[in-house]
Amino acid sequence: MKLRPFLMERWQSVYEHQVACNLSESGVHPMSLRELLAINDGTVETRLERLLDTDLGYSQGNGSIELRERIAAIYPGAELDSVLVTHGGAEANFLATLRLLESGDEVVIMLPNYMQIHGLVPTWGGSITPWNLVEKNGWEADLGELERLVTDKTKLILITNPNNPTGRCFDSPFLDRLTAIAGKVGAWVLADEIYRGAEVDGNETPSVWGRYERVLVTSGLSKAYGLPGLRAGWVVSPDIDFINTLWSYHDYSSICSSPLTMALAAFALEPKNRSVILERTRGIIRGNLPIIDNWASRRPDRFSYRPPDAGAILYLRYHHAIGSTELAEKIRTEEGTLVVPGDHFGMESFLRLGFGSNEIELRDALQRVEKVLDGLSPQ
Template identity: 35%
Template sequence: MKVKIHRLFEYLLETTQAAPEAIVGFSLAQSPKLGDFLDDLDPDMPLDWNNRDFSGLPELKDHILRQAGLTGHCSPADVLITAGAAEANYLAVMQLLQPDDEIVIERPGWPQAQVLAEAIGAKVVEVAREEHNDWRLPLDRLADAITPKTRMIFLTNPNNPTGDMLDASELEQIVAMADRVGAWLLVDEVYAGLEWDGPRAPSVAGMYARGITTGSVSKALGLQGLRTGWIICPDAGLIRDAVILRENASEIMNIMGEVIAEVALREARYDTALAQARADGQAHLAKLETWIAAQEGLEWVRPRAGLIGLGRLPQGIDSDAFVQFMLADPYRTFVLPGSAYGQPHHIRLGVGGGAGVKLEQGLNRLADGLRAYPKT
């Protein structure tokens, strides 16, 4: 098994040394500083594992169940703390999929499951979200894609990268589809909490015996560098298998990540931080919407959740060539190409990152670049 590089990661590697002066399309809320947590940290805390629970700090797991609306539906034993949602997804996919199994994924969507499935030798079945339908997940096509060979369905909710949302009724329908063939249903919830057009959807781990919920503190709380996420599943065997695989990968959790995440998810603190992230996100999205309307030929479907969406470039512009154009002098602005999500005529637009990404400067330069770029 060899894991091949995906275009999203490939582009990040290619541009690591570019030192852009502005970023357009940052995907997470403004990150807090370490100093914001110092009063709640014990300077005598050993920098060993937590010495209490191999699957994660008990109080952290309680917080995770509460913010996911799973208290009373799942128990702390159903939660495993991981190195971000990426490791959570990795543990589930690698332990559940075998060669020749089928996995159903959405496109555009988070590409990790496809990369891992192809390395395993599983068959990847794609269900297309279409821009003319506001990037909604077509449930009729999803139902047609699921067969007795379907081992897993992998979705993101809110969707990464379009910002679409599945509601409770739609998730219930998808659960029924999965249950008919005994498939696992994994829903990555890293953008949960940043919903603009409705309430947060229920977590699938509380809806289905083979439901798997993954998430992290990275996006809504801006704590990506903690590398602290989770997998929640009521199936004890799946959690056990995930622990076994994690033992042979990251082995144990980062104690500082666990401790700071526990502080960040304390109810009062979490509610305050999330309210600020929501207020900032809504204000910045309104400004971005106004900016997009002023750009000739640039269109997008406003995200219903999260801080990013896909902008369709004017006709004749290829996203890969255009983002390289923007990264070079005189623009020095980082934009992610839509090819990272199988959408070569789009770029990722977004409002995350706070003052440090210099969004307004980046948008001004992006406007200049769109006007100056030679059309084919």
């Protein structure tokens, strides 16, 4: 079974540790272990001492009880067994679609999107029905169109909320209508909510959880929590049999997460720690968004965009006559700066710029991007 290359992840895997400036990351500057352990005025040494006694054995395959309790607490009414802990959000998406999709299934995918499931669907024998966000309406999702796109063969509707790469958030009435549309044909809804909690205005994006019985929420600590190196993700569903089957698939993919991950993820999700971590993320986003917004808005001839509701990502349409991969290559090779080309989301004339790094690095990186753009002729 062959997989198509996952263009964005390949690009990041190969180059992100080689460039001077990395604007390809969609999360905020990660927390250090020290920063995490010092949270809420804790004594790092005491907390570290406790961690040093962690047995480095196999952990509970579906996630430690403590961690699953903390994850379940985020989703009102969820039980311990509604949760499977995975190796990042990526494994959660991988297992969920591996279990769900069979030959001939149709999958409606909100686009643009994180292209992991988009890349997997053909391998699992399914076909993709694109559901395009409407750029001229601020990346609105047209539910009337969704109604026309779903058929009796629709097995799954995939959304990412908050959306990557647009940073657009979708509200409760939207989610209610979406699940009602899915319910008419019995389709599953997979909502990748990994950016939930990273909202600019601090109002948490509503979850699809609790609106429908065929719901899978995937998420993790990599984006809104700034802890991607923990590789802590999860799937939550009201269908406990489904979660149990995913657990049995997880026996094949990674068996279990590291006990250190379990301990640190549970610590991060202690309610008072969780709120401080999310506030840190929102603080970085609120601090840096005006910098990138001022930079981009000075040149309406060059860019058009809608600032994100959530996430440290700005999705820019640029008005230069150059393909996005060629442009991103130029920015990388001439200025040592990594950006994500729109091509990686199946779209031309876009760049995704991550703005979650520290302010000095961000300003430096934006100047480098500008230098390359200044050398191009307008469209």
